[in-house]
Amino acid sequence: MEEGSLRCDANISVRPAGSKEMGTKTELKNMNSFRFIERGIRAEIKRQEEILGSDGRVIQETLHFDPGTGRITTLRSKEQAHDYRYFPEPDLVPVTVSEEMLETARAAMPELPVARAERFQGAMGLTPESARLLAFRAELGDYFELALGAGADPAPPAQALANWITVDLIARLGDGEDPAGSRVTPAAMATLCAAASSKRVSVGAARQVLDRLVAEGGDPLAIIQAEGLEAIGGGDELAGVVAAAIAANEAAAEKIRAGNAKAIGPIVGYVMRETNGRADGGEVTRLVHEQLGV
Numbered sequence: 001m002e003e004g005s006l007r008c009d010a011n012i013s014v015r016p017a018g019s020k021e022m023g024t025k026t027e028l029k030n031m032n033s034f035r036f037i038e039r040g041i042r043a044e045i046k047r048q049e050e051i052l053g054s055d056g057r058v059i060q061e062t063l064h065f066d067p068g069t070g071r072i073t074t075l076r077s078k079e080q081a082h083d084y085r086y087f088p089e090p091d092l093v094p095v096t097v098s099e100e101m102l103e104t105a106r107a108a109m110p111e112l113p114v115a116r117a118e119r120f121q122g123a124m125g126l127t128p129e130s131a132r133l134l135a136f137r138a139e140l141g142d143y144f145e146l147a148l149g150a151g152a153d154p155a156p157p158a159q160a161l162a163n164w165i166t167v168d169l170i171a172r173l174g175d176g177e178d179p180a181g182s183r184v185t186p187a188a189m190a191t192l193c194a195a196a197s198s199k200r201v202s203v204g205a206a207r208q209v210l211d212r213l214v215a216e217g218g219d220p221l222a223i224i225q226a227e228g229l230e231a232i233g234g235g236d237e238l239a240g241v242v243a244a245a246i247a248a249n250e251a252a253a254e255k256i257r258a259g260n261a262k263a264i265g266p267i268v269g270y271v272m273r274e275t276n277g278r279a280d281g282g283e284v285t286r287l288v289h290e291q292l293g294v
Contacts, residue, residue, distance in 0.1 A: 006032070007030045007031065007032055008030075008031050008032070008037055009027055009028060009029050009030070009031070010027070010028045010031065010037055010040060010041055010044075011025050011026070011027050011028075012025070012026055012027075012028065012041055012044045012045060012048065013025040013026070013048075013058075014045055014048040014049055014052060014058070016052065023048070023052075023058065024057075024058040024059065024060050025060055026044060026048070026058065026059075026060060026061055026062075026063055027061075027062045027063065028040045028041070028044060028063050028064070028065050028072075029062055029063070029064060029075060030064070031065060036065065036067045039065070039067060039070070040065035040067075040072070043065060043070055043071075043072055044063065044065070044072055047072055059077060060077070061074055061075070061076065061077045062074075062075040062076050062077075063075060113135045113136045113138075114135070116134075116135035116141060117131045117132045117134075117135035117136070118131075120134055120135060120141075120162075124148075124158040124159075125158060125159060126158060126159055126162055127159065130159065130162040130163070130166060133166050134162060134165075134166065139178040139179065139180065140165060140166060140170070140179065142180065143165060143178075143179045143180050143186055143189075144161065144162060144165055146180070146186035147161055147165070147186035147187070147189045147190040147193075148161060148190065150186050150187035150190040150191075151187070151190075152187065152190035152191045152193075152194045153194070154194050154197075154198060155190075155194065156190050156193035156194040156197055157193075157197055160193055160196070160197045161189070161190060161193045164189065164192070164193045164196075164210075165179065165189065168207060168210055169182075169184060169189065169210065169214075172210065172211065172214045173214070182214060183213060183214060183215070183216065183217030183218075184210070184213045184214055184217065185217070188213055188217070188218070188219065188220050189213075191219075191220050191221060192206055192209055192210060192213070192220040195220065195221065195224065199231055199280050200224070200230065200231055201224050201229055201230060201231050201278075202231050202277055202278055202279060202280055202281065203281075204272065204277030205224070205229040205231065205276070205277045205278055208227070208229065208277065209223050209224060209227075209229065228276075228278075229276075229277075229278060230278065231278055231279070231280050232275055232278045232279050232280070238271075238275070238279055238283065238284070238287065239287055239291075241271050241274050241275060241279070242267070242271055242284060242287040242288055242291060243291060244270075244274070245267045245268075245270035245271045245274070245288075246267060246288065246291060246292065248270055249266045249267050249270060252264065252265070252266045252267055253267065253292055256288070256289075256292055256294060257292055257293075257294055259294075264285065264288055267284075267288055268281065268284050268285065268288070271284050272284075
């Protein structure tokens with residue numbers, strides 16, 4: 001407003017305390033700062049109080065407030081509807097709004113974003129951030145609900161599915177692209193999320209599968225099997241890779257023995273490279289601690 005790019009009007013009316021009748025309204029036009037609005041309103045209230053205090057009559061009119069002098073002057077008088085060039089529309093008939101009409105209108109209204117966010121958060125247990133993002137980007141919310149109801153077995157956790165859609169999937173699509181128009185069907189997204197959540201496939205490998213789905217579409221389980229991406233959980237195979245990783249990173253192993261848990265990074269990274277991201281991160285950490293005796 002202070003830059004002159006926005007103008008503001010204010011309507012003011014005053015009535016004696018206890019009076020049930022509304023006072024006559026006046027209008028202050030074209031004020032361009034919040035400070036001038038406040039000063040103009042105060043000045044007009046004072047003017048109307050002085051008129052009423054001397055048994056005068058406030059006239060409905062359009063006024064100008066001069067911030068330099070603090071004076072209020074008349075621009076034009078508008079006392080009746082015809083002063084505004086209003087005229088009746090002969091083709092419009094009176095309409096009585098019935099309760100049935102209101103109920104029909106309410107039933108036809110879509111779920112509003114705020115209500116949808118509350119449902120996502122309350123009924124599905126999403127975080128406030130995820131619930132709001134899905135609710136206020138309708139295309140993401142629609143895709144999320146289709147994926148959640150796609151019948152994946154096992155069913156993916158709602159929050160995990162929300163994360164895969166709002167973080168991983170939209171990062172791989174064009175800016176503002178509707179995921180429903182992509183090659184990743186809601187059912188495929190749900191299946192992939194369920195596979196990652198159940199540790200059938202590691203998160204890193206699941207992201208590789210998602211890359212393929214975005215580029216080509218298809219069945220995520222078929223891609224996992226064809227590419228040999230099934231997660232390596234426990235067993236001698238993973239234990240052997242962990243042992244090799246410890247041997248290749250002796251300095252990091254000594255730091256872990258000394259109590260520096262963060263030093264495990266190079267060892268985990270070695271295992272993930274050797275297994276092409278198929279190893280389960282939690283199981284790798286457990287085996288490292290087991291083999292180091294910590």
